[in-house]
Amino acid sequence: MTTRRILLKPNDKIRPCPKCGQNTEFTIHSAQVAEDLCEVWAECKCGHEPDSGDRFEDVFGGVDDGNVQVALSCWNDAFASA
Numbered sequence: 001m002t003t004r005r006i007l008l009k010p011n012d013k014i015r016p017c018p019k020c021g022q023n024t025e026f027t028i029h030s031a032q033v034a035e036d037l038c039e040v041w042a043e044c045k046c047g048h049e050p051d052s053g054d055r056f057e058d059v060f061g062g063v064d065d066g067n068v069q070v071a072l073s074c075w076n077d078a079f080a081s082a
């Protein structure tokens, strides 16, 4: 498991966490879930995170800048109806 803590500037692009309402502090996770499959997702600083079905699936995983953006995009999709 690889993680990377990120701090965003105040913004209206990332959906507020449905639990605690903040949208600037996240931990990006990358975890191998199968031999050739990783899940990448954003976890709120309160510990709230998207279900497995709402995470980015990638062969290589990792928490580089590109995957951070994708993880945040998945976060938005996961809580789009919140």
Ligand SMILES: [Zn+2]
Pocket (backbone or CB within 6 Å): 017, 018, 019, 020, 021, 022, 044, 045, 046, 047, 048
């Ligand atoms: Zn939260």
